[in-house]
Amino acid sequence: MLGYVFLAVAIATEVVATTFLKFTAGENAKWWAFVIVVVGYVASFFALSLALGRGVPLGIAYAIWSAVGVAAIAIISWVFFKESLTWVQIAGLVLVIGGVGLLELGAKHTA
Numbered sequence: 001m002l003g004y005v006f007l008a009v010a011i012a013t014e015v016v017a018t019t020f021l022k023f024t025a026g027e028n029a030k031w032w033a034f035v036i037v038v039v040g041y042v043a044s045f046f047a048l049s050l051a052l053g054r055g056v057p058l059g060i061a062y063a064i065w066s067a068v069g070v071a072a073i074a075i076i077s078w079v080f081f082k083e084s085l086t087w088v089q090i091a092g093l094v095l096v097i098g099g100v101g102l103l104e105l106g107a108k109h110t111a
Contacts, residue, residue, distance in 0.1 A: 003054030010047035011065050015072045017041045022081060060107055067100040 017040025023033035051061055071093045078085035 003051045003056035006047045006051035006054060007056055007061055007064060010044045010051060011068050011072075013040045013047060014044035014065070014069055015076070017044060018069070018073055019076050019080075022077075057107060060104055063100045063103050067096045070096060 017037045020033045020036040020040065023030045024037060048061065048065065052058060074085060074089065074093060077083040
């Protein structure tokens with residue numbers, strides 16, 4: 001169970017880092033955003049390694065990390081940066097999350 005806690009931390013820190021990438025682009029790039037991006041990605045990979053070390057299978061961890069990250073970034077971009085989020089994109093997100101669910105259901109679990 002602790003492995004999945006570390007996976008959640010990995011996802012959260014990666015989402016924060018990816019969100020702040022928006023502030024590193026363009027003429028008005030913020031220096032502090034670079035710090036958040038670097039620290040966020042380092043923390044994310046460290047937490048992911050801890051999750052893997054606690055028994056979360058690599059394929060499952062990466063699938064969950066990717067799907068939740070993609071969905072979270074799409075929603076954050078829509079809410080905070082007013083980027084588009086169409087019904088077709090929402091359907092795509094549902095399919096990605098559903099695919100991860102199927103990967104988890106099909107995995108062999110040891111007691």
